[in-house]
Amino acid sequence: MRLAYKERIATRLTLVTAMIILVVFAVIYLVANFTVIRNIDRELGLETDKHKDQIFLVNGEIRFLHKDEWQEMEHSQIQLNPIFIEIVDLQGKSMDRSPNLRENHLSFSPEKSSKKEAWTLKLGESEVRQMQIPLFTSSKHEGYLLLAKSFDDSRELLDNLRNVLLILYPVILLSLYLSMRYLAGKSIQPIQQIIRKTNQITQSNLNERVPEAEPNDEIGQLTRSINELLQRLEASLNREKQFTSDASHELRTPLSVLRGTLEVLIRKPRTSEEYVEKIKTSLSSIDRMSATIDQLLALAREEKGKNLVKEELELITFLEEIVDQTSLEQGRKITFQSQSGIPIYVKVNEKSLQMILSNLLQNAIKYSKSDTDILVKTGVENKIPYIEVCDIGPGISAAHLGKIFDPFFREKEVVDQLIPGTGLGLAIVKKLAMESEIKISVTSEKEKGSTFRLDLPLS
Known part of the structure; x- marks a missing residue:
């Protein structure tokens, strides 16, 4: 026992x-x-x-x-x-x-x-x-x-003297054991209170916290650690709930359009032009759902992906290839500038960095006017290599800068302008950046554009 x-x-x-x-x-x-x-x-x-x-x-x-x-x-x-x-x-x-x-x-x-x-x-x-x-x-x-x-x-x-010491020895030990047992019981009472409180916390009351008795001792540190864990769990659960709600909403809208279109088609015979028009509308809804599902799968893969293989990469040559390929595929002018006169070597996962830049460039192209240039810059600042993707677009309001990396978040103005998108691109960028130990930051001003900056680990 x-x-x-x-x-x-x-x-x-x-x-x-x-x-x-x-x-x-x-x-x-x-x-x-x-x-x-x-x-x-x-x-x-x-x-x-x-x-x-x-x-x-x-x-x-x-x-x-x-x-x-x-x-x-x-x-x-x-x-x-x-x-x-x-x-x-x-x-x-x-x-x-x-x-x-x-x-x-x-x-x-x-x-x-x-x-x-x-x-x-x-x-x-x-x-x-x-x-x-x-x-x-x-x-x-x-x-x-x-x-x-x-x-x-x-x-x-x-x-x-020997007999007195031999008699005192077990008496002292028994007294010590009983005293220490009592004091140990008193010492672990705060832990027992923590156990009772944590046993009462479930998914329905995850917002409750364990009260701190002595904030400066080890018990206080344990209490703070548990409370911080509960806070992270609560935030994660809230994100999961919001993610599920947003995903359901994003998929329900094109499904509703698809169902409504098909119901209209079967009510009575239509002309071939009307069938073609309705089929195109249905295909558009299916494409929207497919894009959303692809992004969801990509995000799920990045959340599960661990221990990415990192290799040494020469940044200037890599960016030149990405910029030329994206410019050719999208038919947009993208300018590349290197602020360094020597090669820049970084240690990253090449596929992850390629996906990050692809999403950032697609967003820059999507949200900026067709007659404006996209600028990609690289260099070394304070011994830290960086990449900047700059666009001249509508910009992001200061109130929304902290939310743009949340799944499915899109500003109301963007939705009203019917700019296509799922709101998952930047969430994928954020996940990949965290996994690759890349620090991502953004500065933006309304009607003047946005700049996304990546600070990369030096090789």
Whole structure:
């Protein structure tokens, strides 16, 4: 069973914290252990320094500088922190020991005496910390002084510390897990609110938005991203609805004309001239529908087309060919001007650029007077290659400049003048330009004409 998100957060944070606390507790215990042993070893060192100047071995006999020092209470009875002393010869045979050792003997380790190293050992039922030093008489090595100190109190302190840390460890982890689970639940409450709100948004209320609680944190960024996505979806849906409505309208009109014409023809016999006239009207309607359908198919293909292959293209030569071919086909004068004295290389899809220019030139020819020239210019400005298609036509009003790339949009004046067209050419141009990473812009002034500019990616 998959854990809830807040429980996964709490578990991960608890695991990380558990490792950190484990390391901290281990360091605490090791530092305490090191400190206790170091203090005992220091006390043993002080004791050995004190006794080595008071005890001597002369010809196998023990001599004391102060006899009463050897007989003091701490060596003769067991007390809180007793000191155990034993004197041995070079072979480790005991020569004398403090009464508090009773029947026990200290450990003999001559290899540790030179380093003045202390170690822990069991002495009966007790645990002691022992140190061993050599005894010299007139620079002659006569034996060893073995000295130990009880380690029971220190061991009890260390064991208590270990037990407390072991008990605290699971208690702390459980408390941390519950606290983090609660805090994680509180932290994801804004996300749960976003989920509830987005689940309520459907196609019928796509205009609603998720409220922003904290606009400057990650939750606020997520909320803005969702709202921007909803806005794009709403705009896309509205465009689809408008596109469907416009397409239906564009196709319904010629169909209505075609149906009306055919109904008139079958009402009564007609003359051959009337049949010819009505058939021509029907063919005109069919041509209009065919043109609309072709444009719709072209637009659909461009919307689905991705990852166009881009190749290096020499722009001046390419434009000269396009201009000459269009001028010949349309029977209109089209002037080409190059503002660059050297070849211009761009990286585009040749077919896409050809279709863009074909649509722009056809529009320029369609909307400008027959006795005016169409101008195509190219050059490089601020290191960016550009193409401009200029016409001297009726122009576009400023209020409509932002709509001319919408499918089926045509100004009322154009429709009233019965200028043929479907309103899809510039929509196709816009789609192709976006796919080819070409920036398209337009400037226009009523009764003075329009200029469409393409800024192309440099090769």
